[in-house]
Each structure stands twice: as C-alpha cells, then as structure tokens.
Amino acid sequence: MIPEIGHFALILALVIALVQGVFPLLGAHRGYASWVAVAKPAARLQFLMLLASFACLTWAFLQSDFSVLYVAENSNTRLPQIFKFSAVWGAHEGSLLLWALILSAWTAAVTVFGRSLSPLMMARVIGVLGLVATGFLAFLIFTSNPFERLLPAVAEGRDLNPLLQDIGLVMHPPMLYMGYVGFAIPFAFAIAAMLGGRLDAAWARWSRPWTQIAWVFLTLGIALGSWWAYYELGWGGWWFWDPVENASFMPWLAGTALMHSLAVTEKRGAFKAWTVLLAIFTFSLSLLGTFLVRSGVLTSVHAFAADPSRGLFILLFLAVVVGSSLMLYAARASKVRSHVRFELVSRETALLFNNVILVVTTVSILLGTLYPLIIDALGAGKISVGPPYFNAVFIPLTVPLAILIGVGSLARWKRDSFANIWVKVRLAFVASLVFGILFPLVAMQHFSWQAALGMVLAFWVFFSSLKVMKEYARGRGIGGLSLSQWGMTFGHVGVAVFITGITLTSIYSSEKDVRLVPGDSFSLGGYEFLFKGTTHLQGPNYQGDRGEIVITRGGEPVTVLYPEKRNYLSGMPMTEAGIDAGLTRDLFVALGEPLDNQGAWAVRIYHKPFVRWIWLGALIMSFGGVLSALDKRYRVLARRERAALAGGVA
C-alpha cells in the first residue's frame, strides 16, 4: 500500500510540475496575474509530493519490502540499517528520484529566499524550473519507475553492490546532485532574464549566491567521490579521468568560470551575454553528465545499468532544454550591449582570461570524453582516451590559471598598470620562488623540478592571497573585511592547498607489491611494516580475512593497520584498505591474495605524502564559497528591493 502512495505522489508531482511550468510562464507573457500567482504554491506542493514519494520508497527499503522490484534488486535483509537507507539512491531509479526531489527542494528554496524578486521574474524562474522538473519526472515515471512491483515477491533481495556499502556513498550522490541540480537555478535565472528582456546587474546579483552554493555542493561531492575511490577501490588512486568523473568535473569547471564572470557582470555590468551563455553551458554540462552516466554510451568503471531507451529519452530532453535555451540566446543576446569600457590591464581582463582558460579546459575534457564516441559514430574505429591525454591538457592549463589568481585579485577594476601590479606582487613573487624551491630541498626525500614548480605556484597563490587581504584591510583593519572578501581568500587558499597536495602526492608517492609471511617486515618511505598475519572475519553480509600490520619508524611504534579482504554474499570480493591518515603523509595497506596455505599474502603498501591536502584544499575552497554566499550585501539589497516592491504595490 505504502509504495502505491509513493507512486501516486510521484504522478501528482509530474502533473503539478507541468502546471508549474506552463501557467506562470504564459501568465508572465500575457500579463495574467492569477496565472503568475500559481508559481509559488505549485513549486511548494511539488516539493511536498516528491518528499512524500521519497519517504515511501525509503520506507519500502527500511521494511525490506521485496515486492517492490527496485528494493529486491538493491537490498537484502542482512544489509545494515544505514545502508538500507542509502540504498534508496544506490541505483538508477532511486538516484533519479533523489535528483527530482533535490530539484524541487531548490525550487522551493527560491520561493522562500527569493522574496525580493518581482512577481514576474519569480514566475518565470519557477516556470523554467517547472519545465525542467516535468522532463525529469516524465523520464522517471515512464522509463525508470522505482515503485514497480515484483509479484509474487521474492523472499530475499539481491543486496546492494558492496562497493556502495560505505559511508562515502551515503553522502557522495546527494552532494553531487545538489551541485548538478543547483546549477539549474542560475540557468533558470538566465532564461527568465532573457524572457523578460532584462539582463542587468540585478540578475547577476540574484544568481551569484545560488551559483556559489551549488558550486560548494559540487566541490564537496566531487571531493567525497575522490576520497571514497581512494580508500574503497584499494588502488590508492584518487582521480582516474573516467567519463563519469569527467561528467562531474566539467560542470564544476564551467561553474567556476560562471562564478567569476557573474562577479564582473554584477560589479561592472560587463560580459552580460557571455555570463548568460556560461549559465546555459554549465547546466547543459550537468544534463550531459546525466546523459553520459545513465545511457551507457561510454564505457566507464562506474558500471551503471545502461538502457538505450533511457538514453534516447535523456538525449531528447537534453536537445529540447539546451536547444531551446540556445535559440532564445541567439534571439536575445545580440540586443544585450555591455556599455562598459575597461583597459587591457585591469581586473576585468584577468577575469576574462580566467574564463577563457576554464572554458578551454572544460572543452578539452569534453572533447577527450566524447572523442571515443565521435570516432565510433564516424565509423573510424574504436579508441579510448586515457589519463595521458587529460594530464597533458589539464596541467599546462592550470599553471597560467594559478599565476592569474595572484595577478587578477590584486589588479584594480577598469584600469591598472603592470608597474602598479608589480609593486604589489613583487614580495609575494620572490617569497614564492624562494619557498617553492626550498620546500622540496628541505622537506622531501629528493629534489625535483616539477615539485619545485608546483610548490612555487602553490606558495604564489597563498602569498598573493595574503597580500590581497592586506590590501583590503588597509584603513579598516582585518575585522572590516566583508564575507565576500573572506570567501575569495579562502577559495584561493584552498587552491594553493590543493595544488600542494596534487604536486607532492604525484611526485613523491611510492608503492610496493610484496609477498609477506606472518613475521615478515618490509620498509617503505622510512617506515617498517610488520605483517602479523590474518584472522577470519565474519560480517553481517560478508565474510573474509583481516590482516594485522604493525608500523614502526626508527623503532618507535606508529600505528597498527587492519586491512580487510571481504567476500560478500552477492559473490563480489572487496578490498578494505587499512589507512593511517596524516597531514603530511598517508600510509595505505591493502590485502591482495592469499598465496599459499602457510599464511603468506600478497600485500600492497603505499606511502603517499600530502595526499590529504587534495581533499583539504577542496574543503577550504567550499568554505570560501559558503562565506561568499552569506555576504551581507545580498541580504541588505534583498531587503531594500523587498521594501521597494512592497511600496510599489501599496
């Protein structure tokens, strides 16, 4: 009965979404106030319906109701309670329901926090989001219904993919979707502004905090995914340039460009048409990501169940949404003039370069991701594009970007001069050269020029960010800085930390595959790894072996690691690595295979310097994003506009 209620709520949500998409947009076009007024209640009701639907599916999982096909395929009575909960979004149907729920939650949030929007603008934004929701809900109901019944019911479910039975997965998809779907908001704002014919600074100011929050979620989602791959896949890798990873990274890069170009549009009124195009581009990449992941057109280590009819549906949806947006853009953008002048040497130029580099990087990754598909479609053969291509395009593009961070955030708006900027940056420049070159000499085992280059860039970003703080604080003290300024500083310092992590991990990591008999020890990166042997392990839905490895350094005990090799009931073997995490290094031990009956095992040992800094950098960046979005001026302006609006009505 409960699943039927969920199913019914889902169908109601589709109908409401259609109403929410059609009436407010037509009403705003024709000037029917009563149609415009439909927007808010419809958006909120749609959210409630999806919440009810999601709750019903969750209930079916918690009750192990195996008469629901989706539950039977992805759960099991012996699955721990927390994973029964996360299994709701562990496969295709449920994760789409989560996608739709999050979209409606974002829309409902706009109705609450966007009170300063004019009723027409609000109606258009909600209407555009309603149309997007209609497409997704139709996709969900017609091709991937999570409430489909399995009659007669089976006694026991098939179990959740063991790779996904992990706390990382509980959080990774919701975060990622919050980011993906969050970019629907700036998209809807851009479309609404074009429909209303008002592409002004106000539009950019409304979009900015929403874009920042979406970006924060996407950053956290990607970082969580990378962290999860690192400890769960047992290869010690943290990024594989897999199509599915690229699918999340492309909207991130485009979203980063969008955040920066929105700043120019808000502060200076420049780049208007370009910012609109970026908003469309970013959301299109989110949709494209969904298509690539869900249609199976590309091979990926994320082996999602692929279904061509689903792929066709998403492709049509993508074509309609993006195609119509770009048509609208073609019709309206030519009328948008940015009557703002700026000199060649200015912050505008620096941000323009920032945008160019980020977009070129995005397009290169898009090309690499789609290339196998294009070559195949042309009948020219089968190829795959791997990490060498992506590293070859990504690394050279990030170097100028890192240099720009320092120059751009110190350059003045409108006009500046190289001499002036040089005076500001020279100390940071010299300090980053000295520290960057000394760092690998002093702190690492051996010197490497690549490491020195990476560290010079990291120190450069860090020192120039400090200098920016100092400039801002001049005359009003550090307490006088706005949250936006703090946000920018944290965002950039996060980049510095991230560059440090990537550089040192990729250059100084060492790994060894060794055969160890109990009592054997092995040394790597200055640590001694003593293998004490394995014991049998019995879990709720798996059994396996647990190794014990005592790690010492120069005779001093460091830690004891317990890597596991599990065999799940579903027949899948899993490696649970033992990791000793530290700020300057991770020690990572994974059990390979038992080699004989005497207790010998193949053991993989990694020493990974500074690997935590990669995720730490992402966390700091996200924190910066949160600070920026909370800046007072958005609220003050919102209050003023609300007052003006109220005054206008009265």
Place this chain on the structure above:
Amino acid sequence: MKSRYLIPLAVFIVIVGFLAVGLKNDPKRVPSPLVGKPAPHFELPTLYDPEEKISPEKLRGKVWLLNVWASWCVSCRAEHEVIKRLARMNLVPVYGLNYKDEEADAKAWLGQLGNPYEASLVDRAGNVGIDWGVYGVPETFVIDKKGIIRHKVIGPVNDEILRETLVPLIRKLNEEEG
C-alpha cells in the same frame, strides 16, 4: 539576430548528432574480423619453460581460451579473480598470452595473485598480439575444437559475462564434434 550568437546552437546540434549515433553503438563491442576465422598461427615459448613451445595446432581438438594479460595492466588485476574462478570450474583450459611484459614482473604478478593458466605464452614484442588483433589488454578469445575463434571479450571478464556468455558458450562448444 547576429549570426555569431547562433554558433553555440550550431555546435550543440553537432554534438547531439554524435550522441544520437553513439546511442546506437555499444561501446563495449568491438567487432573482430577474426571471429569465425581460424586462430592465427603462432609458436611461442611458455613463461615457466622456455623450451616448451605451444601453437594453436597443438591445441586442436579441444575447446580452449586465450586470455591476454600483462603485469602492467590494471584491469587485469580486476579480472584475475574471475579468470581464476573460471579455471577452477574445470570446463576449459585457459591459456594466457603474456603481452609485452617483462619475465620477472610477470612471474611476480602470478606469484602474488595466483596462476590460473595451463601455461602462459610469452609475446614480449607483441607480434602475436598484432596477428590476433589485440586492441588493449585484457582480451579473451574462445577457440573451438576445429581451431576457429568463436568469441572475443574486450576488456575485463566480469561475473556477468562469465555467467551469461562464456560458460554457456563453452558448454555448447564442448558438445560440438571435433
């Protein structure tokens, strides 16, 4: 309407076109011209006994598998468990083709992960790989009693491929006349 504002739309239409064609193709299926043809000739030493030479002609009369692997290949690690499970079923002898690898590395790899192979043929220069149309490692060929290649798996064999494709095919081929 200025035409340069139409450029994004045009680019998008081209991309959608490719995606639409891409939907029809299965990225995992690489048609091999060798399927249905006799197994190309080779005569290769085995990893553990360089004196012993093996050729497809010697294996005529029984169904056998050729699994292309290398110690440098990450996916082979993922696949190895499945290959070992297949070997333990005693349905079919599995021969390895150790592709462009170093002898010591290859032996160490098998030492650690276990050796499911009847024998591993050493193709250090990769010439046999070219004759057999190897795109990437791992790949797995099924050869019937008459020495005809009947099936090819590109990429790692997983449980699903094993259960739903390989085992039924091998059972069928085992019953065919030699």
